[in-house]
Amino acid sequence: MALFNRNNHKGGLMDEIRCDEPSYLIWKWHPSGSQLGENQRENSIRWGSSLRVKNGEVAVFVYKQKNGTMQDFIVGPFDQTIKTANFPVLSSIIGLAYEGGTPFQAEIYFINLARIIQVKFGVPFFDVYDPRFADFGVPVAVRGTVSFSIGDYREFIKLHRLSTFNLDDFQKQIRDVVNRYVKDAVANAPAAHDIPVVQIESKTAQINDVVEYDLSERLKETFGVVVSGIDIGAIEIDKSSEGYRQLMSVTQELASATAKAEAEAKIRDIHAKQRIEAEHYEGTLRIQREEGQYAQHKQTQTANLGAFQVEKQAEVGVAGAQALGQMGANGAGDVNIGGSSDGTGFNMAAMMASMAVGGAVGQNIAGAMNNMMGGINQQADPGAVPPPIPTVAYHVAVNGQATGPFDISVLAQMATAGQLTADSLVWKNGMAQWAKAGTVDELKNLFANAMPPIPPVTD
DSSP, rough: OOSSOOOTTTTBBBEEOOOOSSOOOOEEEETOOOOOOOTGGGGGGETTOOOEOTTEEEEEEEEEEEEEEEEEEEEEEEEEEOOTTOTTGGGTOOGGGGGTTTTEEEEEEEEEESSSEEEEEEEEEEEEEETEEEEEEEEEEEEEEEEEOOOOOHHHHHHOOGGGGGGGHHHHHHHHEEEEEEHHHHHHHHHHOOGGGGGGGGGHHHHHHHHHHHHHHHHHHHHHHEEEEEEEEEEEEEETSHHHHHHHHHHHHHHHHHHHHHHHHHHHHHHHHHHHHOOOOOOHHHHHHHHHHHHHHHHHHHHHHHHHHHHHHHHHHHHHHHHHHHHHOOOOOOOOOOOOOTTOOOHHHHHHHHHHHHHHHHHHHHHHHHHHHHHHHHHTTTTTOOOOOOOEEEEEETTEEEEEEEEHHHHHHHHHSSOOOOOOOETTTTOOOEEEEGTTTTTGGGGOOOOOOOOOOOO
8 A cells, every 4th residue: 555545444545754844852743634732633643654754853652551651762764654563562552444544543752852952041140259258249140051952862751741842941941940050150159169259250161161060960860951062151240339349449458468478478588599699609609719729739739749759769769779689689790700610700691680670770760850850840831841752661570579660672681681581570551460571562572582591611
């Protein structure tokens, strides 16, 4: 049976159930040709009629049974013929007479889930008190807009009778609740959020956030709507009122006293800062004085460097003399011209060795004196005399004692005289430990052409 075709059985034309209202929140459908308030006729629906529900809509079927009122919800988009498969509850109450064309009674409401309703609100002047100055009430007015929509339609239907729903009345109910809550929030703002009454106009955004959070929950519980925004357009103070003038006078005096106290505190801070800076300056002078004394001390040490060097070189000379004495005790200085066993001969090798060591010690003492004099002259006239050329010097172990240091030329003389051999232990600055002279790269050449010792004379 096609839609909009005339039914041969009792019931007439099939209906197309849909809502074409341009702007609505809740709209009740009734058959074409009927009027609202006609009771049974306005709620007569033919089995087989088509139902069209747009996206963002929900159609609510309300019908009565013996055990109470029943409801079916069809959420859009939906465009189908009304039949048992789509409305299983209806199958228990709808007769099958007239081949399913029997009309049944049901109220059909379309709820717009997509529409956002805006309700303007305005709270006339009321007194707001600053907790610090409770004697002065300042008249304050508030105006703004609240926006909401229907979110949970099932909860919305529980809270409202659709059959008697009127959008104007509904908006008025919400406006009354919003006015009461906004008034209460603004009146408590000075105490709850530490907002001076004379500055309350500039704190509109802060108060708006508080109102929006709390009021959204209240409207959801009370009316079943979802608040999409609360915009407090303005909070106005009646600046011509006596309360405002009195409060401003008191706050100005307080502000003056506060400014005076702050100025005094700043002066105290400045004095404290100056005192601290003076103490720091005194400390800086003391440090500078100590640094000057230290620099003078270092200059004195530098002036006495010559004497210090003489002392150290004297120690070197003593060590060299001791080494010579030790070598003499070992027979290095004995004179044996003939080489006889009675000791009356002349021993040339021993004499040369003694001369070599003595020359080395003398050279080192002379070098130390030259260095000392050079240092003194350099101190007296910086830049007039260049510093001495650095030389490589080695210490030589003789009878378990360190002698020297000797430069390469002296070591060559000692090697020629036989006093320095490849097995002699040597050391210089930078070496980790004593080493045999023959293993030191810098000294190997001293022993390359060394004269072998003269064999003893035999009869």
